Amino acid sequence: MNKKINKENNFYYMTFALIALLITSSLVEVMPSGILEYVLEGVIVLTFLVCILSLRFDPRWKRFMQTLALCWVLASILRQALGIQEIDFxxxxxxxxxxxxxxxSISRQILFTGTVDSNKVVGSVALFLLMGLMWTIAYLVVMxxxxxxxxxxxxxxxxxxxxQMAYFSFVTLTTLGYGDISPISPFSQVLVYMEAIAGVFYMAIVVASLVSSNQGKQHG
Structure with a gap:
């Protein structure tokens, strides 16, 4: 996989890995509870690995990602071995x-830099998925x-x-607001409307970035 991932397709792999994480998190709900956590954590580790390989062209962040991934694995093992639920936090x-x-790292590589290609467009999708996942984690921390x-x-x-929380996060990020899940505490309400604002703002940034890069290409 290391040789297959290059600067021309790295964001494809990352986006597919993030989508696979979201799909798997929904499918594991029909599995026995004892297996659910292991499957989800295995997919998360695989997602981390793909992200690290995709970002190896950015040495500044690669080592940081490797350290975090190792810490996550160690923390997960400790939680399973010792049964300390507080490690979840x-x-x-x-x-x-x-x-x-x-x-x-992705933002530095695709927004307002270089010319637009399919890999960068897919990278902008990865950024959107990452935004939704970050708020998903924030909501889980609140809970x-x-x-x-x-x-x-x-x-x-x-x-x-x-x-379920990933579903709520992306519904909020896209400002759909179905209402089947709703924030009721003041802090959770702040997080929700901040995510909605970030979702709208992100769309404007991506469009501006693509237009700016395309104009630069035409002038060049």
Missing amino acids: LVLLIMFAFFWGTFR EFSPDSFTGMNQMSWGDNFS
Whole structure:
């Protein structure tokens, strides 16, 4: 896989990995509860690996990602071995940091830089998916401290709630607002409307970036 991923297709692999994570998180809900967490965590590790390989062209972030991925694996093993549920909070923070670092690295590579190609367009999709995943993690962290922050959600482990919260996050990011899941605590409400604002703002940034890069290409 390392040789197959290059600067011309790296964002394709990353986007497919993120989509696979979202699809798997929904499918594992029909699996026995004992297997669910292992399957989801395995897919998360695979997603981390693809992201690291895709970002190896950015040495500044590659080492940071490798360190975070290793910390996440160690924290997950400790949680399974010791049965300490409080480690869930640390696991979620590491996941958020990893997605944030990946978002920053991709942004530096595709927004307002170079000419537009299909890989960059797909990279902009990866950025959108990462935004939704970061807010998903933020909502799960909130639920670790205040399980009653959202209506329509049950008090379960973050792995069990991941798919539902990802659904809510992307519904909010695209400002669809179906209303089947709603924030009821003041802090969760702030997070929700901030995500909606970020979703609208992101669309404007991406369009401006693509237009600017295309004009630069034509003038060149």
